[in-house]
Amino acid sequence: MKIAVAKEILADENRVAMTPDTIKKLKSDDVEIVIQSSAGKLSHYTDEEYEKAGAQIAGSEKELYDGAEVIFKVRPPEKKEIASYPKGCVLVSYLEVLRNPEISNELNKRNITSFAMDTIPRISRAQSMDALSSQASAAGYKAVLLAAAFIRKFLPMLTTAAGTIPPAKVVVLGAGVAGLQAIATARRLGAKVEAYDIRPAAKEEVQSLGAKFIDVTLDEETEAEGGYAKDVSDKSKSVIQQTIHNHVAAADIVITTAQVPGKKAPILVTEKMVKAMQPGSVLVDMAVEQGGNVEGSKVGENVEINGVTIMGPVNLPARMAMDTSQMYARNIMSLFKLMNKEGKLDLNFEDAIIKGACITHDGQTIHEKTKELLNA
């Protein structure tokens, strides 16, 4: 079986779907892996390392895709990429069908069996395939480092001959995977951390990392399927905003991570809160690409309001590409093991993971949510 690993074409997408380390593990007498030349360059994996790991380097698209049964990728492919894939092949990639269900029609045109790394069911057997978590974890880490590198003060407490510098106050809003990693990183750096999550279940996790949980009582259910946060009523949103106002106003750094799958991100930090913050404070809106948690944040920009900076970084996992590529490649490898029987594809649609991750097969869109969205 031939697996093709393409170079990503999106600007600033530094990641690659396979690393030399995973190729070494995946390659066998039955499995041949071909990777596009310089596909790993921005993740700092060289063609030489890939070759040494047992991959072949393809100089052209033809070399890459000719006879390929399986394609590994990071970003949802663009039309022109899909057009170059061999008919009837298997594609494993992020597909972002909630945002773009139409991609399934493009894939069906070429009879491609597609598995979305971002719709793998959240069951314990699938944890090693959970790319959303591995990438979010890196994003949460990086968000804190960007803020800490930017802010003009220490995060840790400093005791010097000339007196004490108090620790910075960090508030993390949303304590999913990204938020928890942000809390852990801010704590490592010695900051005083408070965190809020709409799901009461998050309280214990927040506290176990040495942060204080901000309690908000709402009179509705807040947790959706798969442990994600639910989209709540406007009244609830307003109660949340009122409660967190003073915490945000007193913070040196605020990291927001609240996302609702397939929906616009909720506004957690209003302009009024930003204006109540001290000059020199920094916010990082990790949901900026989903509409933003902070009023006034802009995609890919630093916005300054009264001396307070709102950072709106794009694609944080790509800024950790050496490690996020490694984690993503392992996630893919773990999923692929379910499909590979000694070099022959063996797709068992009775398996909840195979079924849950599959978007298109046999020229049909089989993913329920995608079908719903296409028909809506």
Place this chain on the structure above:
Amino acid sequence: MKIAVAKEILADENRVAMTPDTIKKLKSDDVEIVIQSSAGKLSHYTDEEYEKAGAQIAGSEKELYDGAEVIFKVRPPEKKEIASYPKGCVLVSYLEVLRNPEISNELNKRNITSFAMDTIPRISRAQSMDALSSQASAAGYKAVLLAAAFIRKFLPMLTTAAGTIPPAKVVVLGAGVAGLQAIATARRLGAKVEAYDIRPAAKEEVQSLGAKFIDVTLDEETEAEGGYAKDVSDKSKSVIQQTIHNHVAAADIVITTAQVPGKKAPILVTEKMVKAMQPGSVLVDMAVEQGGNVEGSKVGENVEINGVTIMGPVNLPARMAMDTSQMYARNIMSLFKLMNKEGKLDLNFEDAIIKGACITHDGQTIHEKTKELLNA
């Protein structure tokens, strides 16, 4: 007594010599403090905060300097600044006489009594005035954060469902105040740290921070007066380079902090070592403004060589200006207490600190080292 605090004029110098907090402590019935409008802006201290602390805000230079007996400043004043100071006043500032002894002539022209925050003797009674240490500590912290925010991988070890990400390897060259803070910060972030210093006495301090000391045996004395590193022979430099080569080559992040007061910084990392490093690695040359510890580093730039990035950041303390201004202001306040007797200047030249810090007085250059340099 009137003290004037000027706004810094050097580009990107975000610091200010007094903070609202220190003004509150320094102000009394006998001591009046006037600060130039927006002097604290880039340190994120507002005119309103200064006023609330008891300072007067000066809108013009005339208002600021008229009748001022004492001036507090961060950067060595330029000619045009000195020209606007009241004749016969006292100036407390960095003066950098080793680099620019001629500044003393300019100060003498106006009969200014000047005290250099960067020549205060390193005795234990003067620790609370040690601006070189307080600022270097912030610089060492920031250097690690810049590298960590830039590098495309985690510093801490990460144990995930998809396997382990090993901790990053950080090498710190030069374990003075900046280096020790760099080590502590990298350790906080969970990195594996190795450090080297030419002074064998540094070994214990390095180890107490949880880092490994790189041992190099030289056949000459390496420690100069005041605990600073000595400028050693070319033979010794070559022995050092040979020993640290493999450590640097294996590092993900290298922070270099080696400076010799008044001399060009020694090259510790050669181009050959940079080329032996893995793509994606990052070096921060903290001595770049003194000529650099890393071959190929450039002032204020990121240079990429074979996928390895050499950062040459300028004036790192200014990027921590909220806290470094606070620490610097406390250092100044501590020195000023030796000069102030209930609102009257009382300069006791029998005091080792007053004598050691004084560059010019009564129209004469009295600082020995400065005189030597002027006569050379």
